[in-house]
Amino acid sequence: MTTVVVVDTKTKGLPEALDAVFDPWGGLDALIPRRDGTVYLKPNAVHFTPHAFTDARVLEAVLAYLRDHGYTRLAVMESCSAGSLTRLVFKAIGYTALCRRYGAEPVYLDEGPTTEVDLRDGTRIRIPERLHDHVVNRGDNFYLSLPKLKTHSMSTVTLGVKNQQAFPVPEDRMACHDHDTLHPRLAALYDLTRPDFCLVEGLTATAHGHIVPDALQDKRVVPMNVLIGGRDTLAVDAVGARVLGYRVDEVDHLRLCAQWGLGEADLDAIDVRGVPLERFTQRLPCELVGHYHPQVHWVVGRARACVEGCLGNSQAVQELLYADHGGRGGWTLVCGAGFEPADLEGIEGDVLVVGPCACREVGETLRKRYAGRRVSLVPEHNDLMNNLRCQCRLMGLTPIKLAPLPRWRAGFALLQALCHGKTARVPPPFG
8 A cells, every 4th residue: 555654743853754754664774775876856946935935944854864864965956937047046045055055966957958858748848958867767866856735826736746847948838838738747747757755845835826925925824734755746645635625636637647547646545644634624725815906907818718827827927026026007917718899998008918819819909909008928828937027017127126135146146047058038137
């Protein structure tokens, strides 16, 4: 029977909690018997807003635990969300300092040469050569996934399976990000590279989606005080989804992984040790809070508007820029498909059209009708970089001011990434 461990970190310190997580497999030495390979850790460092990333205390505890057990070849890898830069995120959230302290190599997956691979969903993507040569084909290396316990406005939850979404180069993440294609892509990425072990950080859980504006933390951050671990990432995710209040059949990418035989997703067939699942009685909302500027006018297609793509990305950017940075309104955002002529009448201010459906259907119409205004088009499902850039401009903000670092440090991180073959898609610092 597949085993998953749920450990209460309130009654145990993190080193003792890690002991309890690894004990069912004979401890860390039995789990990672090879000392000549590298242990690759993949936290969720999607963004620098608090509680959007794997808690640095847990990453530090794992690095220290590995060092104490004699593992000295350590690497921390990530490619953060499009529109940002992994070097910058690592600096802002303390990962760079942790890597230096414990002798771990930071591996920025949004830099360096790439190679193409075929996925099970029939698509072809580019991934970093380092990832392909050392993790996909890992030989003596060990892959430890360290996701955050979070709901997600586009994918319901984001745990161990979705942690692989960092692997395509940022430009290739823009495709397969709508209602029909996102979940098969997530399952296919998991099929490409299944972790050797998955450890979910649940000191807190994130409700109402995946990015947490500081101003809304009281609505979105829920203390949980757990670590969830196991060798079968799908089983860990099934337990993690249950902790968040969801069944596997409510999370399409987990359901697909189970259908494809990529692990165990039936809770009745999983030996859940430690904290009983009956303790978790809340269902944490996955939808965004909806804290948007009251003077931003939304025109959403009547036939289709994918929360997994154009609509969801636009909402997440809007909520962050308004809640945390005081962006202004007085403009209109258009997305989706299926517009009536009346929908396009009386549009206020400048216009941002997001997504391939809206750009094809009404983009040129709006440009002609409102020729005296700025009408910007973002014709991809998930072009977060240009979505962020355009919304910043419309809200009177500049991208470089969003980073919680002095401008010179943010600029230096960008220069370093450029020198190392940046593949990240980031907006110009001043828009």
